[in-house]
Amino acid sequence: MADLAPTSVLNDSISNPSSSDTRQIFGSNLKSGKVQPTQLRLLTTSDNCPGLTVKASRESLGITEQHKNNKLERVAETDDRSELFEDMKQRFVDFKKHKYMENLEHYQNLAKCQAPKFMVISCADSRVCPSTILGFQPGEAFVVRNIANLVPPFESGPSETNAALEFSVNFLKIENILVVGHSCCGGIRALMGMDDEVDKSSFIQNWVVVGKDARSWTKAAASKLSFDQQCKHCEKESINRSLLNLLTYPWIEEKVKKGVLAVHGGYYDFVECTFEKWTLDYKEDNLKEKHGRISVKNHLFWS
Known part of the structure; x- marks a missing residue:
């Protein structure tokens, strides 16, 4: 910041x-x-x-x-700032010349409407750009980014994340929600390092506390590991907690239950440049317990 x-x-x-x-x-x-x-x-x-x-x-x-x-x-x-924007201008001109104008019909169609297949929830970290990592082209993914790629539960009240969920699921009719976490996440580190009592004056703490269940699971399962290792564990655990939180939205669970919407997790390790992907295996009986473990399928590892 x-x-x-x-x-x-x-x-x-x-x-x-x-x-x-x-x-x-x-x-x-x-x-x-x-x-x-x-x-x-x-x-x-x-x-x-x-x-x-x-x-x-x-x-x-x-x-x-x-x-x-x-x-x-x-x-x-x-002058330094002018140079930065001059570089930005050149990148835009190159985009217009080599992407926009060469695919003019596609971009003109996008100007009329959008019909992405994916909604992606990823971290705001400048090193984690889902379009760059996963190759999304304009019109393919509706993307929202926040600190630590967290999904708040339905009852937590309005935020930009659940507003984006409502729009993409109910109006754009997306077919996949992908929550992408990553290595060396500062938001997860803040979550793991905070006191049990949230500092009400801190915007960061009041946001990352959304991941408190992931923090609790990590503390219980990885208590003997170093703090850095606990953070890495929590980076992945928080993704699964967010997948469960997605199902607290009635209109999301209904679509997942019907099979018209799938919910996925992803983890990008930018140190090793690897990517893990998995899909929530929706089984209603397994989700009755609030803190129950989730079942996953199609667990893939790309390197």
């Missing part, structure tokens, strides 16, 4: 002349110097008044020079 850049480093320096800080914008440091106020010393004779003027001018010049340096650094940062 990146900090927003200050609108004016110069204004910060003036309003708080005794402060010195470092702010980061796109990985670069922007420093505001410590501005010393101009000091005027009145001398007893008028002959020395020019000396007063010289002293004030020298110190003012120092301030001006510092502000000029700050401004140059800010311009450099702006």
